[in-house]
Amino acid sequence: MSAKNEKEFVKEVTPREVDFSQWYLDIVLKAEMMDYAPVKGCMAIRPYGYAIWENIQRLLDRRIKETGHENAYFPLFIPEGLLQKEADHVEGFAPEVALVTQGGGEKLSERLVVRPTSEAIICNMYSRWIQSWRDLPLLVNQWCNVVRWEKNTRPFLRTTEFLWQEGHTVHETEEEAEEETLKMLAVYREFVQSELAVPVITGLKTESEKFAGALRTYTIEALMADGRALQAGTSHNLGQHFARVFDIQFLDRSGELKYAWQTSWGVSTRLIGAIIMVHGDDRGLKLPPRVAPVQVVVVPIITKKQRETVLQKCAETGERLSPPVRVKLDLREEYSPGWKFNEWEMKGVPLRLEIGPRDIEKGGVTAVRRDTGEKLFLPQEDLPARVDSLLAEIQDNLFKLADRFRRDNTHRPSSYEEFTSLLEEKRGLILANWCGEESCEDGVKNKTRATIRCMPFAEDAENGNMEAGPCIYCGREKGTPVYFARAY
Amino acid sequence: MSAKNEKEFVKEVTPREVDFSQWYLDIVLKAEMMDYAPVKGCMAIRPYGYAIWENIQRLLDRRIKETGHENAYFPLFIPEGLLQKEADHVEGFAPEVALVTQGGGEKLSERLVVRPTSEAIICNMYSRWIQSWRDLPLLVNQWCNVVRWEKNTRPFLRTTEFLWQEGHTVHETEEEAEEETLKMLAVYREFVQSELAVPVITGLKTESEKFAGALRTYTIEALMADGRALQAGTSHNLGQHFARVFDIQFLDRSGELKYAWQTSWGVSTRLIGAIIMVHGDDRGLKLPPRVAPVQVVVVPIITKKQRETVLQKCAETGERLSPPVRVKLDLREEYSPGWKFNEWEMKGVPLRLEIGPRDIEKGGVTAVRRDTGEKLFLPQEDLPARVDSLLAEIQDNLFKLADRFRRDNTHRPSSYEEFTSLLEEKRGLILANWCGEESCEDGVKNKTRATIRCMPFAEDAENGNMEAGPCIYCGREKGTPVYFARAY
Numbered sequence: 001m002s003a004k005n006e007k008e009f010v011k012e013v014t015p016r017e018v019d020f021s022q023w024y025l026d027i028v029l030k031a032e033m034m035d036y037a038p039v040k041g042c043m044a045i046r047p048y049g050y051a052i053w054e055n056i057q058r059l060l061d062r063r064i065k066e067t068g069h070e071n072a073y074f075p076l077f078i079p080e081g082l083l084q085k086e087a088d089h090v091e092g093f094a095p096e097v098a099l100v101t102q103g104g105g106e107k108l109s110e111r112l113v114v115r116p117t118s119e120a121i122i123c124n125m126y127s128r129w130i131q132s133w134r135d136l137p138l139l140v141n142q143w144c145n146v147v148r149w150e151k152n153t154r155p156f157l158r159t160t161e162f163l164w165q166e167g168h169t170v171h172e173t174e175e176e177a178e179e180e181t182l183k184m185l186a187v188y189r190e191f192v193q194s195e196l197a198v199p200v201i202t203g204l205k206t207e208s209e210k211f212a213g214a215l216r217t218y219t220i221e222a223l224m225a226d227g228r229a230l231q232a233g234t235s236h237n238l239g240q241h242f243a244r245v246f247d248i249q250f251l252d253r254s255g256e257l258k259y260a261w262q263t264s265w266g267v268s269t270r271l272i273g274a275i276i277m278v279h280g281d282d283r284g285l286k287l288p289p290r291v292a293p294v295q296v297v298v299v300p301i302i303t304k305k306q307r308e309t310v311l312q313k314c315a316e317t318g319e320r321l322s323p324p325v326r327v328k329l330d331l332r333e334e335y336s337p338g339w340k341f342n343e344w345e346m347k348g349v350p351l352r353l354e355i356g357p358r359d360i361e362k363g364g365v366t367a368v369r370r371d372t373g374e375k376l377f378l379p380q381e382d383l384p385a386r387v388d389s390l391l392a393e394i395q396d397n398l399f400k401l402a403d404r405f406r407r408d409n410t411h412r413p414s415s416y417e418e419f420t421s422l423l424e425e426k427r428g429l430i431l432a433n434w435c436g437e438e439s440c441e442d443g444v445k446n447k448t449r450a451t452i453r454c455m456p457f458a459e460d461a462e463n464g465n466m467e468a469g470p471c472i473y474c475g476r477e478k479g480t481p482v483y484f485a486r487a488y
Numbered sequence: 489m490s491a492k493n494e495k496e497f498v499k500e501v502t503p504r505e506v507d508f509s510q511w512y513l514d515i516v517l518k519a520e521m522m523d524y525a526p527v528k529g530c531m532a533i534r535p536y537g538y539a540i541w542e543n544i545q546r547l548l549d550r551r552i553k554e555t556g557h558e559n560a561y562f563p564l565f566i567p568e569g570l571l572q573k574e575a576d577h578v579e580g581f582a583p584e585v586a587l588v589t590q591g592g593g594e595k596l597s598e599r600l601v602v603r604p605t606s607e608a609i610i611c612n613m614y615s616r617w618i619q620s621w622r623d624l625p626l627l628v629n630q631w632c633n634v635v636r637w638e639k640n641t642r643p644f645l646r647t648t649e650f651l652w653q654e655g656h657t658v659h660e661t662e663e664e665a666e667e668e669t670l671k672m673l674a675v676y677r678e679f680v681q682s683e684l685a686v687p688v689i690t691g692l693k694t695e696s697e698k699f700a701g702a703l704r705t706y707t708i709e710a711l712m713a714d715g716r717a718l719q720a721g722t723s724h725n726l727g728q729h730f731a732r733v734f735d736i737q738f739l740d741r742s743g744e745l746k747y748a749w750q751t752s753w754g755v756s757t758r759l760i761g762a763i764i765m766v767h768g769d770d771r772g773l774k775l776p777p778r779v780a781p782v783q784v785v786v787v788p789i790i791t792k793k794q795r796e797t798v799l800q801k802c803a804e805t806g807e808r809l810s811p812p813v814r815v816k817l818d819l820r821e822e823y824s825p826g827w828k829f830n831e832w833e834m835k836g837v838p839l840r841l842e843i844g845p846r847d848i849e850k851g852g853v854t855a856v857r858r859d860t861g862e863k864l865f866l867p868q869e870d871l872p873a874r875v876d877s878l879l880a881e882i883q884d885n886l887f888k889l890a891d892r893f894r895r896d897n898t899h900r901p902s903s904y905e906e907f908t909s910l911l912e913e914k915r916g917l918i919l920a921n922w923c924g925e926e927s928c929e930d931g932v933k934n935k936t937r938a939t940i941r942c943m944p945f946a947e948d949a950e951n952g953n954m955e956a957g958p959c960i961y962c963g964r965e966k967g968t969p970v971y972f973a974r975a976y
Contacts, residue, residue: 035613037563038570039600044613047558047628054559070535071542075525076602076633076649077586082526095593098565100602102587103648104637112527114564114588114602125523125532134822140535145564145633149592160591161564334622 015282020226028155031285031347041153041160051293052272059195063187069139074121077112082120085245092212096149114147122168123246132251138170156273157488164268170260177261181237184265185218188233197288197399198222198278199406203454215239221453223406224277227427229453229485232274235265278402285348286370288398289391294328297344301337301356314355350394371397419472423448433479435471443473453483503770508714516643519773519835529641529648539781547683551675557627562609565600570608573733580700584637602635610656611734620739626658644761645976652756658748665749669725672753673706676721685776685886686710686766687894691942703727709941711894712765715915717941717973720762723753766890773836774858776886777879782816785832789825789844802843838882859885907960911936921967923959931961941971
């Protein structure tokens with residue numbers, strides 16, 4: 001690749017170390033993941049970004065169905081009065097809703113909220129669908145767009161409109177609802193770790209951080225490469241809060257009328273942001289093979305003499321691998337191989353195969369891994385098997401690197417001074433004891449901008465030293481360990 | 489099945505002959521396809537209805553990708569000013585838009601239109617993505633929700649919010665755009681006929697019926713069982729109309745700056761309405777196997793003595809068939825077999841397998857076809873192959889029946905009197921000559937409520953007698969055959 005080409009690509013991307021936030025914005029544009037729309041805080045998800053979302057949908061939808069859920073679709077518009085029924089819910093969402101006040105040329109008699117989440121409209125429908133215990137559990141999910149009027153937006157991480165899935169389930173008992181809440185948290189954790197190669201910690205949100213209207217919110221939290229945490233998915237036990245205000249009652253097995261127990265849970269296009277910020281580097285994206293739109297790109301190295309032979313070998317190679325491998329042949333004539341190398345590195349394609357006269361002569365192809373930059377020669381005869389195992393290795397390696405980073409950037413300060421200096425100098429996940437008082441949570445937040453990401457499950461060995469001790473903020477003795485971090 | 493059970497089901501469904509429109513409304517509720525939402529004209533698509541949409545999406549998305557298109561996602565909100573740029577487009581859509589005037593607690597400086605279709609927002613983005621002929625063709629599709637403020641709504645057929653896909657492509661030349669427009673029309677036709685078993689006629693829309701902003705609109709039109717036509721999909725050649733107002737220019741191969749040529753095309757959840765109205769009967773839905781959420785339902789006929797044997801044989805049978813067949817075991821104990829038969833007939837499951845002690849003794853299962861009601865005995869040894877071929881036969885038969893109905897209900901009147909009496913007495917598709925004047929089109933419409941569904945392709949042998957002749961309305965000699973019908 002020519003020095004000029006390299007320069008052209010690199011000059012447009014701010015190095016991560018210089019300005020992580022600008023690096024991120026450069027990458028999402030340069031890799032053609034998205035573009036800014038003419039409405040504040042909204043974006044267009046371009047085909048390359050959307051193909052990642054389609055892979056996420058396919059892989060997660062399979063898990064959602066395997067755990068017994070069915071998909072459905074509920075209306076975009078929620079009458080304002082419905083949203084206002086659950087007090088905590090409206091308090092949480094009212095400040096950030098978009099309102100439709102006119103339709104078909106006329107002023108509406110009741111304003112319509114563009115759904116920020118669908119509990120209100122779904123509970124309204126559920127109250128009509130549920131009569132007896134025979135109708136339970138009701139296990140429904142929907143893939144859709146939602147709108148939250150955000151002040152500070154950032155592509156994929158926080159946009160006015162975003163895409164997500166939201167599960168909404170109804171159960172006979174409190175125990176079943178809690179079981180469902182934790183089951184879906186476990187599904188998210190397994191999905192994000194094995195498909196996106198993003199390690200997460202799991203736990204319970206504090207009262208002040210829980211979902212507006214929930215009894216309890218559980219979360220998966222990931223650590224980005226700049227040391228900030230990202231809430232990557234949440235699962236809520238809604239208790240009977242919504243059932244009571246939306247009148248979701250059922251005849252139980254003994255013939256008594258009871259309020260139902262509910263859960264809701266969701267992940268969004270924000271996961272694409274996590275993939276970028278966990279794995280990417282100064283040359284661009286590094287996509288985990290399982291969700292990469294293109295897993296292998298084949299680039300011909302053409303010489304005048306051997307043009308046809310090379311192109312034919314490239315086509316053959318593509319055909320041998322695809323399917324099941326998602327292969328792209330880059331046969332464009334107006335770009336040099338070096339330009340193409342840079343472009344596909346920017347787009348994070350896990351494996352590049354170069355095929356030139358020398359490779360053909362030697363009976364194979366040159367492979368270059370995006371994760372390590374390692375160059376290998378792969379003989380044609382066992383190409384499919386080698387590509388397959390290389391993709392698995394890359395997936396595995398991306399997870400291992402991210403998990404090592406997470407562990408290296410998890411700290412356990414023993415004093416508030418250490419706590420604040422860690423936050424200033426290193427960021428990362430800070431496991432510190434907390435007494436449970438909101439005043440201490442707020443104190444830390446106001447002084448350091450760090451929030452409690454979750455109260456980890458005590459039995460989770462991943463979490464290291466889980467000894468109780470004095471609260472990191474007030475010094476009271478009854479503190480238990482929680483994760484603090486600055487977060488997106 | 490007991491007489492009581494049958495009565496309970498039937499009494500809630502209006503017979504088709506009595507009131508087709510009420511029959512339709514009864515069926516969509518009773519089969520749990522949808523429910524009315526608390527916003528006028530909006531509905532919730534329940535899991536059973538949504539599963540049909542998922543099958544439609546999967547089968548059509550494959551075809552959209554095989555023809556070289558990629559999916560993307562564009563914003564829900566369109567600044568009002570953008571929609572107003574193309575004069576015909578705004579004239580067509582402005583009366584039926586929903587407007588967001590408030591966001592995040594504040595009045596917006598520019599009102600936002602909830603997309604009724606996405607040409608305006610997509611063209612705005614495309615003008616930034618396209619610089620040269622190298623960026624063309626741009627072949628993009630999106631699956632999303634759209635909102636049109638409709639006065640008269642009907643589940644699936646016309647709802648304020650609906651789900652659809654909209655393709656938006658950009659080309660170097662007029663010829664390529666026309667080729668794409670016709671290619672996608674052909675994709676729709678093949679898809680609807682082979683997967684939904686719904687026969688369609690294809691052709692060009694008149695000037696007054698074309699898409700607001702298009703150069704030309706092509707359509708696929710289906711005939712419902714009540715003799716009314718339904719526009720089932722459209723493909724638009726947009727010419728340079730949008731490119732000129734949104735400034736989509738590119739450097740062509742000779743280095744000149746040119747306006748691009750565009751197309752757009754879409755089908756929606758309306759297709760679900762077509763399936764219901766083409767195939768259904770007084771007992772409920774009849775779903776084409778290719779899109780049926782459940783292709784085979786297995787109902788155990790339990791006797792006290794043989795309970796375990798029967799249940800085990802049902803489970804075995806389910807496992808042998810699934811996958812690839814979508815099988816449902818109905819093991820509910822609180823419902824009788826007769827109740828289940830009725831329920832699954834209502835839900836249109838193509839094939840029912842009954843397994844009782846007698847079937848087991850004879851070494852097979854009793855199969856009942858939903859399309860014909862025919863009862864067959866299938867020996868266990870070749871069950872998978874027999875089920876497979878029965879499903880294919882049912883798919884085929886549904887298409888044949890619908891196609892025969894279409895042909896039987898296509899008329900070729902020779903006078904205006906015959907034309908109007910056909911419309912009054914038989915409805916159906918009426919092939920009649922038209923002079924091309926809008927005044928005659930309007931005249932027919934005002935007097936008979938029949939509209940020109942399309943000007944069929946002359947070369948299409950399906951269309952029968954395509955001789956030119958005097959205009960059915962004004963009698964002028966230069967008339968060419970077009971399809972008239974009352975339509976949804």
